[in-house]
Amino acid sequence: MIVLEAGNDLGAFTAGLEKLAEHCVVGTRVVVLGRSNDVMLFRTLLRYGVSDYVPTLDNARPIVEAIARLLEDPNLAKLGRVIASIGAGGGAGSSIVAHNVAWCLAETFADDVALIDLDFAFGSADLDFNEEAPQSVAAAIEQRDRIDDQLLEQFYARRGDHLCLFTAPAGLDTDADLDPAAFDGLMNVIRRAMPFVVIDLPNRWAGWTRHILKSADEIIVTARPTLASLRNTKSLGEVLNAGRVADAPVRLVLNGIGGYGKSEIPAKDFEAAVAMKNAVRIGYDTSLFGDAGTKGQVVAEASKNHKISAQFRALAIAVSGRQVLEKAASRNTLGFMRLFKRG
Template identity: 40%
Template sequence: MSAQPAEADPFDLGFEAEDDFSPPPATPWGDDPDRQILAAAQTPPPPPPPSIEPERAEADDDAADPFADFPPARPDLAGDVAEPVATYDPDLTTPDYEPSAYDAAAHDPDPVDDGSLALEMEAPEEVIEADAPPFEPLEPVEALNPVADLIADVELAMTGAGSDLGVPRISIHAFCALPATGDLIEAAAGDRRMSRASTTVRMGGLAAALEYYQNQPTPSLIMVESIEPAPRLLAMLDTLAEVCDPGTKVIVLGQTNDIALYRELLRRGVSEYLVAPLRPLPLIRAVTGLYADPATPFAGRQIAFVGARGGVGSSTLAHNFAYAIAERLHAGAVLADFDLAFGTAGLDFNQDPLQGVADALSQPDRLDPILLDRMLVKCSERLSLFAAPATLDQDYDISPEAFEEVAQKVRGAAPFVVLDLPHAWSAWKRKMLIASDDLVVVATPDLASLRNAKNIVDLIRQTRPNDLPPRLVLNQVGVPGRPEIPVKDFGEALGIEPSLVLPFEARLFGEAANNGQMVMETAPKSKAAEGIEHLARLISRREAPPTAKPSLFASLFKRG
């Protein structure tokens, strides 16, 4: 057997560095191809001799081209004459590109030149068509402002679009330059927070305001919209200031988001400057902020419970909801029972007060914080009860204004005020539903509740377009032997997803009512108790404080 040639050992150290790292042999393009190409590009080619013939020049070019025998890279460019490829060159003008002064300055390495490399250009002639219409300034288009929309959506979610007391009884005149702004102010004027104010909307902008107030007194608040430049806007505002009565406030609606302009407007006495695009709630809050009194007492959040029909458990849920706010979430709450003749709040909390809602409604003007504190019954450290007399000794013919005034004063007693509204429909109940910050509709899965709940929801959506929709609670679900509307179909018919679905637990709720206790006291681990606490967290936007775990030493000392 013949010996096989030995393969090269990759680990053999007997190599010559000069052999392995010697430079590559010279190529026809030079020692360094990159440098040769760069030098060729920078060196201008010599002019051809004048005596050379065209046929010979073509033959020499073919002989000198090393890629002449290669096929073309693109078949569509094959032929005697190849189509030129469009490339960008700042020093050349192509049919699709016209150099500008910016291009000449950008590609000039030395801005201070002697004139030899200056690019001479002729300004393009302006083509004017004979039948071209005259130029008209475009109407300002409402710009997109996602940041403003995001802030408004966050304020709507965090505040529920209604934790303020609204605008006082003032007169407002608005002069709009754009129709969209007029529609927005009219929508804001129809909001429940602006119900006490008298709002008038006119078109014409700031110029129309100047003309109108030459012979007319100015109202409490003037809103003017202007699309004029800043100098003209300031000049027109100075003219408006000359005809304004003392005490008149001015809000300017503009298109320019400029902090310098904003500061100048405030320096000249303008109360507020708002930039488009606007939304009803920020506009209402701006008006409310102008008339906010620091001495005004604190106003709590008003949450109203209403039943779609009698016997659905609206009062029971309202009482347990108030208890959950106070005892589980550790927030101050007042439960006001407005069912004067048949209220059950006193029974559910095992209280029998001498004075209550009926006494306050009979003389609402006398209800001050001291008298209100005497009428409230302390059910716990954080929960107070404003109970109804629940007697038929007299007829309760009370005006809606009295209910509104009493409810307004009760809001100053605690951060949360829960209203237990009766099933009967009246003018004051309508006012309470519209004026409440949050509304909870309690229904059972039957046809009568569905019809009445839809009427209530439609009314609230129509009268409160800028507020969150009401909450829906389906109670007594799963009664044995009773045909029921499915929960999904019930919510789809109203256009509202139920916030809480409570099963039918007659024994649990009956035992709690007979003992004068809440469900959380009778069965704190039950599904009903957990569901009511979930609803309290959802509406109040608060979480229960963490409970401190007892230490080992405390348990040992307790045993000892």
């Protein structure tokens, strides 16, 4: 890494940069310090291949931070990607979607996935997977300050090699109001330990659900193809997308298509009305979902070759932030595992 200080003569300085470039190996990073706080100068320097420009206005802190940023090991700093799932109405299928996506992430990437059921009173992750964590997620939040990577194991049930289930107390003893700061404390531990965190939110609009949604890397809204769901999806999309300037917009799962008779709104009209493109459209299929539930499995596990399982897999890949060469997946799972890239 080379740190340079720019003088007042920009022409002479950029000419000097060109000469310097002839002597630099690929990967050399150059930080320029200068007096001007001019964005045009910053852009000009970036065009010359400079990694960062730091105005030396009144203290050394920005310089230290710029250098630390460049020296940072991206793998060391990596925190788990957070995917939050919420329904645009009660019983829309948002838990089923969250559970299938979590299962598909674990299967596809063979990396640890935390599934956190935050529906304290009525959560269903334990039933859907027929597994219960030794201690509930409510207990984990309560004890967040003493939990380290090793203690964390006491708060989840492993399903298969990579899916870690943080199940809800599923009783009425625990108050369902969550302190966002307390939850963040637990999340800091989980995100350092696991590359993916899927949060199954109850159908509630409260300060803490809003906080979790706002800080998620990905948001999945599951809606029924009905008028009430349409109105709620539109409201959720408007509020949540407004804060997602650099992140992917809210993703829509239109669930139960074909199951609502005359009150059903056609998928394309629904999607146009809520201004959400590329919705995942899942058909209404009580026997498929019912049979999986009876086995204590999610659909993607119980009926691997079903079209709906492929849709859940595609959604999991979309929210993963990783790239996958799909062709290889159909030929050979092992080959496929080697072909994904971390985002």
